[in-house]
Amino acid sequence: MTSKYRPQIPGCIGDLDKGTKYITGPDNRLLYANDNFCAFIRKPKSEQIGHTLGYLLAFICLIPATVFVSLIVFVFNTSNDYDVKIETVCIFALIGCFLGFYAILPELYQNLFTRRGAPIIFNRKTGKVYVNESYFFNFKFLKNPLTYLHPNKKRIKEYDWAYLQGVVVHNFSRYSRNSTILMVCKPNTHKTIDHILLDPLRAGIGSYMVWGWVNNFMCANDLISLNDGKYKWEQETQFKKEIIEGQGWPDWMVEAFNATTHDELAVIKQKYNVEAS
Numbered sequence: 526m527t528s529k530y531r532p533q534i535p536g537c538i539g540d541l542d543k544g545t546k547y548i549t550g551p552d553n554r555l556l557y558a559n560d561n562f563c564a565f566i567r568k569p570k571s572e573q574i575g576h577t578l579g580y581l582l583a584f585i586c587l588i589p590a591t592v593f594v595s596l597i598v599f600v601f602n603t604s605n606d607y608d609v610k611i612e613t614v615c616i617f618a619l620i621g622c623f624l625g626f627y628a629i630l631p632e633l634y635q636n637l638f639t640r641r642g643a644p645i646i647f648n649r650k651t652g653k654v655y656v657n658e659s660y661f662f663n664f665k666f667l668k669n670p671l672t673y674l675h676p677n678k679k680r681i682k683e684y685d686w687a688y689l690q691g692v693v694v695h696n697f698s699r700y701s702r703n704s705t706i707l708m709v710c711k712p713n714t715h716k717t718i719d720h721i722l723l724d725p726l727r728a729g730i731g732s733y734m735v736w737g738w739v740n741n742f743m744c745a746n747d748l749i750s751l752n753d754g755k756y757k758w759e760q761e762t763q764f765k766k767e768i769i770e771g772q773g774w775p776d777w778m779v780e781a782f783n784a785t786t787h788d789e790l791a792v793i794k795q796k797y798n799v800e801a802s
Contacts, residue, residue: 530708530715534694538703541691545746547737554724554735555754556642557764561650562782563742563754564768565735566642567662567722577636584629591622630673634661638676641768645723647686649743650785654684654707656721657774663722679773683781686743688712689721691736702726705736775799 528537541547556564597615638659646655660678661668672678689707704726709719724735741749756764769779777797784790794801 528692530690530692530710530717532717534692534706534708534720536695538693538695541693541705541733541736543691543740543743545737545741545744545748547733547740549737549741549749550734551738551749551753552734553755555738556644556768557754557756557761558742558749558751559758559761560751561785562646562648563739563751564644564646564764565723565739566644567658567725568636568639568642570642572726573636573639573642576632580629580633580636584626584633587622587625587629591619591626594619594622631661631668634673634676635659640772644768645721646782647739647743648782648784649745651781651787651790652686652743653781653784653790654686654689654721655682655778655782656684657681657772657778663720681773681775681778683778684709684719684721691723693733705733 527533528540530540551565553569554565554567556566558564594615598612598619639662640659643656643658643662645658648654658680660672660675660680662680684707688710690710692706692708694704694706695702704722705724707721707723708717709721710717723739727734738749738753740746751758765779775797777793777799780793780797781790784793791801793799
């Protein structure tokens with residue numbers, strides 16, 4: 526199914542409308558919620574460890590394969606009797622190895638350098654969304670090779686909920702798992718300028734449940750419970766100490782989590798000399 530948001534994301538199943546009509550279920554992704562903001566984890570520790578080991582194994586296996594094919598192409602092809610067909614196959618195999626590295630490295634980096642589950646914060650009073658994540662924690666395939674020299678590079682941004690649109694994307698695997706992507710659109714258009722992974726790799730209907738919970742929260746719907754998360758309503762200090770503190774979140778942003786009006790948010794930004802968005 527095609528998406529109305531452009532450019533089109535490969536594997537798109539469909540666009541998600543905002544509202545309270547979806548089945549909700551925070552599962553183990555909701556960390557904390559109060560009357561102002563909620564925080565969702567996007568990379569549970571067990572999943573992160575499993576993916577790290579899987580991609581690390583694939584990376585290690587590619588190394589000897591690449592060396593072997595490179596030797597055949599560049600060292601053992603000097604003989605006049607060398608089979609041109611074998612050389613052609615090996616050249617394609619070598620290209621495949623390099624493409625494999627290019628595909629595996631971002632996933633490996635994403636899992637190795639994602640800290641505390643890469644929480645995403647939604648403030649329903651100001652309509653702002655905050656992310657602090659590894660640069661590699663995204664859906665983009667094409668990346669500047671120089672970024673691999675900076676594995677700790679981060680993306681720390683503030684977004685407007687009004688300009689975030691949901692899309693469900695299939696992962697093309699035999700296990701039929703989906704991801705929910707937040708498309709960041711230019712105001713009043715369907716042109717996307719950025720994207721955020723909201724709920725990576727869920728099976729079936731599960732891929733809609735976090736989206737449904739977030740929508741209910743942002744609409745201030747009573748169908749959800751603010752005590753559904755790992756940390757209860759009164760444990761905000763503990764949540765910030767264990768999840769937020771020491772992870773590079775700007776002070777103004779942490780304070781903005783609890784802003785209740787746009788005027789209050791403007792005062793916070795002015796206090797920290799942050800350019801108003």
